[in-house]
Amino acid sequence: MMKGKLTFYCRMLHVSRQAFYKYLQRKDRPWKYQKLADAMRDILKEDECNDTYGRSRMRDALLQKKPKDVDIPSERTVYRVMEEIGISHRPKRKPNGITKADKAARKSDDLLKRDFRSTEPLTKCVTDITEIKASDGKLYVSAMFDCFDLAVLGLAMATNMKAPLCAP
Known part of the structure; x- marks a missing residue:
């Protein structure tokens, strides 16, 4: 290749001649992270x-x-190698909570004051709602627990998350 043509092509590709010659020297060199990539696979x-x-x-x-x-190597290098070989993990969904706080609503009193221990049965009871995604919609399951021995006192299921689901 003539020097004049090389200069023209390097200018067209926005690459210096020095960078082109460095590329020629190392193009047949194996990738230094090949063993790491194979171990990841x-x-x-x-x-x-x-x-x-x-x-x-x-x-x-x-x-x-x-x-x-x-x-x-470091975690950052692991990330770069994973990106290079195409195995980087992309989360499929973003979790979105079901609790939407109403700013204008009256705040409930904290009757238990974050103390969930009890010395007698049935003096402190708490409830929790779990959302289960099904093929035909959402199912909400509410369980009532006794703080004394964490026994399940009752379960309720509904397709909506209204107050009667948690009421005893």
Whole structure:
């Protein structure tokens, strides 16, 4: 290749001639993170649930497995290598809570004062609502617990989250 043509192509690609020659020197060199990338792929193949591994869980798995001839790098390097080989985990959904505070509503009194211990049965009872997503909608399950021995006093289910669901 003539020097004049090389200068023209480098200018067109916004690359210096020096960078082009450096590229020619190292283009056949193997990637320095190839063994690390192979170890990451092996971890993903071990179990089908491992595809949810992010950078911190992947680094922890590498530290636990200790693959041969692989130096475990920082979490940031693990992230970059995962991005490079296309195994970075993207959460499928953003959790959205069901509690929407009404700013104008009257605040309830904290009758238990965050003390959930009880010395006698049925003196302090609490309830909790759990939202379960089903194929045909949402199901809300409310359980009432006794603070004395954490026994379940009752369960209620409904397709809405209205006050009667929690009432005894």
